[in-house]
Amino acid sequence: MVHTSQPYLGRLAPSPTGLLHLGHAHTFWLAAQRAAAAGGSLLLRNDDLDAARCRPEFVEAFQNDLRWLGLSWTEPMLTQSQRVPLYRAALARLHAAGHIYPCHHSRREIAEAASAPHENGLNDEPLYPAEWRPPPDASLPPLTDPIICNWRFRVPDGETVAFTDAHAGPQSAIAGRDFGDFLVWRKDDVPSYQLACALDDGELGITEVVRGDDLIKSTFRQLLLLRALGLPEPTYYHADLVTDDTGQRLAKRHDALSLRALRDSGQSPAQLIERF
């Protein structure tokens, strides 16, 4: 399902795990430019599901930094930790349709058992061994409350997942070869990023996702989830990531390039934007 005539709706989706850096500013500024050019609007989504890494002060910080940069969005901000019942309902739909199964293997076991990655593989996580999957017709145990084991999405082996990125051009990957069965819910009862993100983008009717090109790999998985859930698919614009002087991708720990530090050193938003 693809959007046809809806007005442009984009989103800014920071994770409150640190201060925003120049790379985020670049991506979010691009998102705002594309929304403005299309006469559309933006939502702000607080991706705070990873409780161990997220801190409330960084939520306030990203709101301030984005405002300082001159960006605006439709209030109220959405907070993923408050939307868990929606993700749980989506999990139940995936369960009812037989798209998921419980997985009792540890990350280490999977890493040890995984076959060498295919040369075109996404190489972001080991390929889940297909022989560990339950047979497709095996009856599934019910979803417990709380969830106490990992649940994985069964990818359609051999199916090519393709999309045309508005910046990076045509992209494709083969399910089961370039990427394997991936987590949708964790045994500590937390939805995976892939599920929460796909559900939000689909249910909120996001028409275009603008984000860093490190997430192209996630898009294949999210498209499979959107299709399995019968939700509309956004189009995608994956922006080049900003690198530092040594060519390294910026991480949040490069404090000197945090927006906060640049702002405190007297840089104006206009001077920053000139660098993009």
Ligand code: GLU
């Ligand atoms: N919150 C994610 C991150 O900061 C981005 C998710 C997305 O744009 O899909 O990496």
